[in-house]
Amino acid sequence: MTQRERILLVTAGVILLLVFGGVWLNKGVQEALLSSFWRSDGTWEAIQQRGAWRVGLDPSFPPFEMLDASGVPIGYDVELAHALAASWGVRADIVAIGFDSLPDALKAGKIDSIVSAYPYDERLTQDFLFSTPYFDAGLRIAVHNRSTINELSDLSGARVGVEWGGLGDMVGRRLQREGLTLTLQPFETPEEMIAALLEANSVEAILIDNVMLRKAQAAGLPLRAVNAPLESIPYVIVMPRRAYELQRQLENSLHQFQTDGKLDELERRWFAEHATEDVAP
Amino acid sequence: MVDFRKHWRLWIPFAVFLTFAIGLFWMQQRTLRVAIVPPQTVQTVNPKAGVHTRLTDEVEEWKIKRTLEMVRELGAPWIVEYFPWAYIESERGRYHWTHADMVVRHARQQGLRIIARLGFVPEWARPKDTTPLYLDEEHFVDFGNFAAKFVERYRGDIEYVILWNEPNLALEWGYTAPDAVKYTQLLRTVYPMIKAVAPEVRVLGGALAPTLAPPGSEFGVNDLFFLQAMYDAGAGDYFDILAVHAYGWHFDPDSPADPEVVNFRRTELLRTIMVENGDAEKPIIITEGGWNDHPRWTRAVRPAQRITYTVRAYEIAQKEWPWLEALCFWVFRFPWDQNSYQDYFTFVRTDFEPKPIYREVQQYLRAFAP
Incomplete structure (x- = not known):
């Protein structure tokens, strides 16, 4: 082996080490590589098997989510969740959770998604998937x-x-x-x-x-x-990090709701019904 | 093998790289250096006014300095700040004081009095798969060792420490049942360890979450019941000041105290329990509290109400509650946006833009100040 070949060999070795080291250190790269080989979505499969989409929300933010007189969650987000679930042929099970605990509940697998007037948070993109915004409260x-x-x-x-x-x-x-x-x-x-x-x-x-x-x-x-x-304060739906199929289905349904007027209808229903208490004249 | 002695040109890239790296490091150090200002004093008409800062996760020194500078400019002489045990003693017996030193140094330069909240358990002091708020009795001494080291290091700079936070909530004990006897045992263990190294430091106990949790709730214990249970367990001898969390939710600060309501004057009910248990001489410091002005949260008020209520609460602290030593509102500023109702508790945005409430409170607190 010539001296030049030895230098090239050493250089190639160092580059390979750097690449493998980078992949080993970076969880995101690892998951991206894994998911490119095997894009299964356990969340979506579980929803299909269960026949129910478990949705977490904090019913303290009217008109998006609140409790009615009998303690049942109602509001824009609740109805949106039911409509989305129906579009996939399942039901939505609403789980009331304090706002601060929603991400932990999603991480722990207690719920499948958050639909709770949840503002997009770029700091959480390593942990969760987000839908496109369905409302801007800005x-x-x-x-x-x-x-x-x-x-x-x-x-x-x-x-x-x-x-x-x-x-x-x-x-x-x-x-x-x-x-x-x-x-x-x-x-x-x-x-x-x-x-x-x-x-x-x-x-x-x-x-x-x-x-x-x-x-x-x-x-x-x-x-x-x-x-x-x-x-801008865009509200989004939050999903587990590897719920790619759920995200795809959700995007399809949201797009459908935007084009067929369902989202406008929700706004009319929930904003108009609760408008009189705090809107003048 | 490559003979580097023979082929001296091979050293050139290394030399260039090394020079570049040293240059970068030097420039970075120059950039990060933050000037220490001459000692300042807080100009205020209300010496009881304070805020809870949140510098725990603030990395950049200039932001720490600017935050504390803005507290002084607000006219608030007191701050509550969190010093997580897990950050400082991440390995048993090895202490990392750099960040805490930075916060304490800048706070003192700005003339602020620090109330240090201690808690957050390092991994080595709790079982695997528990949250950093989990602490069992066998590690109370470890927490005491940390607290003693802390007060020893900051002797003369920090005169107040809070032991634990909201011990009447399951969440704050790593989702185990809150227990006044256990918390009293924590105080009984740690209090003498602090006093042994810094007898002048005043230990705050309590910091209970105001809650109407029904008996048997898995989430928490009513704060009024919990405080009485602490006294029953003998906690009275192991704290010098009661720390109180006084949130107003949607009630104004003059709404009368009522055991069935969470409001600002619930503080008076806690005070009554102290008096009934022979602790009338002991003061209270409100270490968290205030109002939220999220546009839709059911526990929030309108921004105008928040301003009025906040100023009125400071007045109550000064004029009506002689047993209250300081009132520190949650929360002055976050290091980053929380993207939730929590952002509507702040006085200053993450980018240091003062909210109108900052200006209005400043106008009140510095009414006669230059």
């Missing part, structure tokens, strides 16, 4: 249907209502710091803020969370959103 700019405001820059010089101390208040102050010349008008409640926009005309726009906005719209108030959310 902060929106809302105006009267007749308004000429059509984008963020149109707020320059405008009086903008915010809920004192809330996310809209904070983002409004940030926009001011960033140079947008708007005047913030704080209100103690969202109801007062909406009334100021639609009745008193004391503000030209409001910063409001999308759930409140959709509830107001569902109640028939002449409000429309401007631009994409100023702060």
